[in-house]
Amino acid sequence: MEKLLEIENLCTNADDKQILKGLDLSINSGEIHVIMGPNGAGKSTLANVIFNNSAYTKTSGTIKFNGEDITNLKTNEIAKKGIFMSFQTPEEISGISTLNFIKTAKNKIEGKTIYLPDLKKEIENDMSELGMKSELLHRDLNVGFSGGEKKKNEILQMLVLKPKLAILDETDSGLDVDAIRTVSKGIEMFKNDENAVLIITHSTKILESLKVDLVHILVDGKIVYTGTSELAKEIETNGYSKFKEGA
Amino acid sequence: MPKTQIEDLNTNIYDFKNEDNFEFKIQKGLTKDIVEEISRQKNEPEWVLEIRLKALEMYNKLDMPTWGPDLSELNMDEIATYVKPKSKLNSDWNDVPEEIKNTFDKLGIPQAERQYLAGVGAQYDSEVVYHSIKEELLKQGVIYTDFDSAIKQYPEIIKEYFSKCVPISDHKFIALHYAVFSGGSFVYVPKNVKLEMPLQSYFRLNSPESGQFEHTLIIVDEGASLHFIEGCSAPKYNKVNLHAGCVELFVKENGYLRYSTIENWSKNMMNLNTKKAIIEKNGKVDWVSGSFGSHISMLYPMSILKGDNSQTEFTGISFAGAGQNLDTGFKVVHMGKNTSSVVSSKSISKSGGISTYRSLVSILPNATGSKCSVSCDGLMLDSNSRSDTIPVNNVENDETEFSHEARVGKISEKAIFYLMTHGLTEADAKAMIVRGFANPVSKELPMEYAVEMNRLINLELEGGIG
Structure with a gap:
């Protein structure tokens, strides 16, 4: 087990408002971590800041990946290091087919041109595992996709791009039970001893069939408590009030 | 991104200059003497000179447009309106002088001709230097020739159609066009002849401080079909060049014409071009237009849906970068019953570029049962660029479906x-x-x-x- 992601004392602002207030987080390869927390605690901010989104300003702290400081790398360089992010609201790009997009992303990340028929075959296999219609590949990226199709498309990209760390930002939000199962299945297919998953979520449904290593509670810009998967169940029953008082 | 890369990319493949070698270059300016000299140089019939002189009078009478981009940088006293290249008209690339042939080679024209075109015309400065058409099309009665030859070979057709679609009095720069026009193409597609491969005319302006005024006249007869492609480019100079071409399209009953343009004039070009189509019963014209170049463009292709059930579609894109003001759009007049028009326009602006979509839709009282849908999108790549939409819609009958949507936003x-x-x-x-x-x-x-x-x-x- 190696240290994959190490975040120390991360503080960030957006529009002059402090959002993360000294966040620490460490993830090893082979692990699944979960971050839960009330609305506005900074969960999605964390995912964006790891990817150095210019809408956020880091005021202190470091982010290391595989021992390398990636705090100030450009977003695309961070992706090339092997980090992937599944978006809560995936962007719609008209005029660009889903296949063209995934192909471009794969080639950029690998730094080489992959033989398209092989890649397409792999994508179509993954799609069938996720119960996706392969015709989506020829439609414009996420344009006119249902909520479930968009989220599955994110999981598909994770499977094809094979990052070392996948951050899933509210991938389960707004999905029905069947779609959540499909997302869980995708995570199981992806997961191995070499990589890691960080799931940011509101609900515990997605965690039921996954073997979660650690659950972190994020309140007011800091991780206030870390526990095992039992912690998620407790949150489900009692909410965050206990942790808010402690914060 | 390393800075060196940026400089590499500034070398545009269109931006290569040949020496200003010409057979004859008329003195700068626009006078009766100059117009008469152009006519003499072209050795053309008297009736053409009469039109030129009438147009010159019109030009002097008409005012500059009171709307649109600022044209004050254009000074006709600094423009040579006629530059005769050192080449006659050829039908074999091997006969075209080396330097000019190389120009079109670099632009990929002979290669395109071999691969997927049914015929090619190539104009260098004011004259066409190459024109050819596939043998089998000649046998079917298709005419595709340079405009000067057409005046001499088919005077009756030219007299019947020339300036009948775009009149001399349309606006100041079309009057200018008719005074000094030179070059361009003439196409006639006979009844029921359908061309499977496109024809392409390419216009290259090499000479500095000059203008290009080609005239393109296309007649698609009943039940015939044609795809015509027009391309244009020029190397960049520090002083203003002018392009004021004219395109007249006549599409007869059940005829079809697709007119595609890829325009990449250099960034010192004033592109004040006029294009219009008259479409008869059941006929259709599709315009596809890409405007990338020029310093200033004013370009609004127009379809006149004259016959019942006639149709037109316009699909256009313009891309305005630093120092560019591209004022483009589309005009359509619905005259016949059950006529239909579909307009889809896209404009992109970056680095301070201005792109404006300007349109006119006119649905006349008799054009009942007509449909028109207009959609235009503007995309700005940064906050110092501009994208505007200026539509004018006159719907004069109640039995018409009309829709207009416009979206402008930053990337x-x-x-x-x-x-x-x-x-x-x-x-x-x-x-x-x-x-x-x-x-x-x-x-x-x-x-x-x-x-x-x-x-x-x-x-x-x-x-x-x-």
Whole structure:
């Protein structure tokens, strides 16, 4: 087990408002971590800041990946290091087919041109595992996709791009039970001893069939408590009030 | 991105200059003597000179447009309106003088001709230097020739149609066009003849401080069908060049014409071009237009839906970068019953470029049962660029379906971030978004031209980032 992601004392602002207030987080390869927390605690901010989104300003702290400081790398360089992010609201790009997009992303990340028929075959296999219609590949990226199709498309990209760390930002939000199962299945297919998953979520449904290593509670810009998967169940029953008082 | 790369990319493949070698270059300015001298040089019939002189009078009477981009940089006293290249008209590339042939080689014209064109015309400065058409089309009665030859060989047809679609009095710059026009193409497609491969005319302006005023006249007869492609480019000079061409299209009953343009004039060009089509019963004209170059453009192709059930579609894109003001759009007049028009316009602006979509839709009282749908999108790549939409719609009967939607917005930072989290650089991400935005236009073009258009988009984007 190696240290994959190490975040120390991360503080960030957006529009002059402090959002993360000294966040620490460490993830090893082979692990699944979960971050839960009330609305506005900074969960999605964390995912964006790891990817150095210019809408956020880091005021202190470091982010290391595989021992390398990636705090100030450009977003695309961070992706090339092997980090992937599944978006809560995936962007719609008209005029660009889903296949063209995934192909471009794969080639950029690998730094080489992959033989398209092989890649397409792999994508179509993954799609069938996720119960996706392969015709989506020829439609414009996420344009006119249902909520479930968009989220599955994110999981598909994770499977094809094979990052070392996948951050899933509210991938389960707004999905029905069947779609959540499909997302869980995708995570199981992806997961191995070499990589890691960080799931940011509101609900515990997605965690039921996954073997979660650690659950972190994020309140007011800091991780206030870390526990095992039992912690998620407790949150489900009692909410965050206990942790808010402690914060 | 390393700075050196940016400089490399500034070298535009269109921007290569030949020496200003000419057989004859008329003195700068616009006078009766100059117009008469052009006519003499061209050794043309008297009736053509009469039209020229009438047009010159009209030009002097008409006012400059009171709307649109500022044209004060244009000084006709600094423009030579006629430059005769050192080449006669040829029908074999091997007979075209080396330097001029090389120019068209670099632009890929002879290669395109071999691969997917049914005929080619190539104009260098004021005269056409090459024209050819496939033998089998000649046998079917198709005429495709340079405009000067057409005046001499088919005077009756030319007299019947010339200036009947775009009248001399239309506006100041069309009057200018008729006073000094030279070169261009004439196409006639006989009844029920359907061309499977396109014809292409290419216009290259090499000479500095000069103008190009080609005249294109196309007649698609009953039940006939044609795809015509027009391309244009010029190397960049420090002083203003002028392009004031004219395109007249006549499409008869059940005829079909697709008119595609890829325009990449240099950034010192004033492009004041006029294009119009008259469409008879059941006829159809599709316009596909990509405007990338020029310093200032005023270009509003127009369809007149004269016959019942006639149709037109316009699919256009313009890309205004630093120092460019592209004022483009479309005009349609519904005259016949049950006529239909579909307009889809896209404009992109970056680095302070201004792009304006200006349109006129006129549905006349008799044009009942007509349909018109207009959609225009503007995409600004930064906050110092501008994109405007100025539609004028006159719907004069109640039995008509009309819709208009306009969207103007800045390129989405969220979309750029999304693509960057997938390994694309900022420039790659913007290029992908812009290519996607332009896709409805590029998919209307033949493959080779769509590739060319994407290349132009990449060139525009890469050249300016950093």
